[in-house]
Amino acid sequence: MIEGLPSDVDVPGEMLLAGYFVAVPERPTVAGLPRTERLTSASDCLIGRFPDDGCWFGTAQEALAACLPLQLPVDARLYALLVPSEHVGGFVADIRAAETDEPVLLAHLNGQKPGKAAREVAEGGHKLGWEVLGYDCGLLHTWLCNDLYEEGRLHLGVDTDERGLLPDRQAALRVAAWANTRGDTKPVTWFPGALIEWDTPIESGLGPVTTEAPAPSAQQPWWGRIF
Structure with a gap:
């Protein structure tokens, strides 16, 4: 039974689940982006999403089921x-404002009490890090695709890890606040978000990969220490 995150996922409290997605980390080849072999993001701009770009799911089971008939790369993961x-x-x-169809995002985010959705996040995931995102016309953009990375390093003293993610909530808050004062980015409200990854190959048409939920942690999950 998928119930909650293990105790090593140290994500701060008062969090809401936006949704689940399946993606493949990418190696960026564009100047101005972090040099990494496995850039990971919730943004539609920088990494491959499955089944289609912008595809969000309300549960982990729905995301995994949608991938069953597909030919997924072996490094595709659930996030x-x-x-x-x-x-x-x-x-x-x-x-x-964009008047786009986002039933999953709106269902999870609009009017839901903090912690309720977070407790539904699947057992066995681990926190990757933080990023700064903004929604515009059906796309979720990242600060990295708005040419802010080099300036952020210079002016804010922030840097990203081997996944292209910020190390903590405070760094993400600083970048979001700074990006929201600028007039040269996408016309979005920038906000911080934390990414969770399940490091288990996803069963798909590519081959007989088993996707069993890990055994529940014996320790108290992170949300149990917060709410």
């Missing part, structure tokens, strides 16, 4: 995006 509750309002406002 979840968590958003601090105080930044959900701007995210939802931009979705509504």
Whole structure:
């Protein structure tokens, strides 16, 4: 039974689940992006999403089931995006202003109590890190695709890890606040988000890969220590 995250996922409290997605980390070849072999993001701009770009799922089971008939690369993985509750309002406002069809994102983010959705995140995932995102016309953009990376390093003293992610919530908050003061990015409300990954190959038409849920942790999950 998929119930909650293990105790090593140290994501701060008051978080809401935006949704699940399946993606493949990429090696960026564009100047101005972090040099990494496995760039990982919830953004539609920088990595391959499955089954299609912009495809969000309400549960881990739905995401895995949608991938069964596909020919997925072997490094495709399941991810979840968590958003601090105080930044959900701007995210939802931009979705509504775009008048796009986002039933999963709106169902999870609009009017849901903090912690309720976070407790539904699957057992066995681990926190990757933080990024800064913004929603515009059906696409979830990242600060990295808005030419902010080099300036962020120079002016804010922040840097990303081997996945192209920020190390903690405070760094993401600083980048989001800074990006929101600028007039040279996508017209979005920038917000911080935490990525969770399940490092288990996904069963698909590519081959007989087993995707069994890991055994529940014996320790108290991170949300149990927060809520």
